Amino acid sequence: MGDVLDKIMQHADEIRAGAAEGESLMRLSDTTAKQLRDSGVIRMLQPKEYGGLEAHPREAAETTMAIAALDGAAGWVAGIVGVHPWELTFFDPKAQEEVWGQNNDMWMASPYAPMGIAVPVEGGYILNGRWSFSSGTDHCGWIMIGAAVGDKDGKRTGKVLHVLLPRSDYEIDQDSWNVIGLRGTGSKDLIVKDAFLPEHRTLDSEIVMSGNGWRHAGRDETLYRFPFSCIFPLGITSALIGMTEGALACYIAVQKERVQVTGVPIREDPYVLFAISEAAAEISAARVSLLETVDRFWDKTDRGEEVGFEERAIGRRTQIAAAWRAVRAMDEVFARAGGAAVHVKTPMQRFWRDAHVGLTHAIHVPGTIYHSAALTQLGGDPQGPFRAMI
Known part of the structure; x- marks a missing residue:
């Protein structure tokens, strides 16, 4: 690959x-x-x-x-x-054929948050709602989004679906994305009005989040038996760590020739050298810890063994900690980058802004995940929201 x-x-x-x-x-x-x-x-x-x-x-x-x-x-x-x-x-294979049948390179945007309501009708649902943060959506021909199932009056029933809609069935609010970081992601709002959603383009979200998607679909490849709670956050946190690596590379490239106001070249300042090494080590450790979890979960899945709740909770804790660790390390070098780093023309400030905005994603919030990981290790049994995304 x-x-x-x-x-x-x-x-x-x-x-x-x-x-x-x-x-x-x-x-x-x-x-x-x-x-x-x-x-x-x-x-x-x-x-x-x-x-x-x-x-x-x-x-x-x-x-x-x-x-x-x-x-x-x-x-x-x-x-x-x-x-x-x-x-x-x-x-459903019919849905896969609709998305990929004519174009294997068809992209789908999200988000999974159930921001809209799907009301059952004959053969499927009528979907309405507005979804925020649809990253890359301008370049996608379909969306895969979360929807709460409603009763006949549109009141949420508690069941959540992941659903598919083609570009003709939703509107992108082009004025909904004006932010301080990750601007280039185009993570705009989607608006759906009275779209008919056939049953075959829906999937009970619990099937996926529980790790039973592969059973539901009759697949036995290691990739599709891999835990959802590891693979879903992986791309987001990987991107965040990559941003901090980009920021560090920018910093080092500039510091090679930089001379401080005292007349001392950066490469002769022991304090800055220490800060560079410490930041590089922390960002590297963030990368390694994230990938080690992936390798371990893969090997266990490949052997036909289940990755249990405690392992998954610790894996999510590791993933979140990696994100925060990398961003903190990036901050240490950015604070020592000098005034030139704040100019819009320099890429370092964009990496810095992008990474900080990326850290605000819900997948990087430590609260309930840290709670669940520690409680499980202490013999407790987290319930309700403390099991979400684990």
């Missing part, structure tokens, strides 16, 4: 240069989107029967990190949009 990364790196300078254009457009440039599409990065977790690579999640994560180190927004889109083919594998 290294050829995907090779294709990305062949266009590294163009992707890096395109980041500023993406910020201005508030979406990925058409050129950057095409380079991602042509590389096959979005097909890394896609089934082989539809042109996918069925790659090891580690390879997908490392590729996302490399992209994000060039352009944080491009890495973010690759990480988020790249997980949707994995889940589409669990949908």
Whole structure:
């Protein structure tokens, strides 16, 4: 699967240069989107029967990190949009054919949050709602979004679906994305009005989140038996770590020739040298800890063993801690970068903004996950919201 990364790196300078254009457009440039599409990065977790690579999640994560180190927004889109083919594998074959039948490179945007209501009708549902934070949505022909099932009066019943809609069935609010970081992701709002949703384009969210998607779909490949609570956050956190690696690389490149106001070259300042090494070590540790969890879960899944709740909770704790660890390390070098780093023309400030905005994603909130991981290790049994996304 290294050829995907090779294709990305062949266009590294163009992707890096395109980041500023993406910020201005508030979406990925058409050129950057095409380079991602042509590389096959979005097909890394896609089934082989539809042109996918069925790659090891580690390879997908490392590729996302490399992209994000060039352009944080491009890495973010690759990480988020790249997980949707994995889940589409669990949908009705008719839905898969609708999305991929004519184009194996069809992209799907999200989000999974049930921001809209699906009211049952004959043959399916009528869907209405507004969804925020649909990353990469301008370059996608379908969406895979969360929807609460409503009763005949539209009142939520408690059941949540993941549903598929083609581009003709929703509107993108082009004025809904004007933010301080990850501007190039184009994570805009989606509006759905009275769209008919056939039953075959729906999937009970609990089937996926419980780790039973592969059973539901009759698949036995290791990739599709892999825990949802590990693979879903993986692309997001990988992108975040890649951004901090990009920021560190920018910092080091500038510091090589920088002379402080005291006349002392940076490379002769022992305090700055210490800060560089400490930050580099912390970002590296964040990367390694994230990937180690993926490797361990993969090996266990491949042996036909279940990854239990405690392991998954600790894995999520590790993933969240990796994100915070990498961003804190990036902050240490940014604070020592000098005034030049704050100029909009320098890429370091964009990596810094993108990473901080990426850290606000719900998947990086430590509260309930840290609670559940510790409680489980102490012999407790977390319930309700403390089991969510684990």
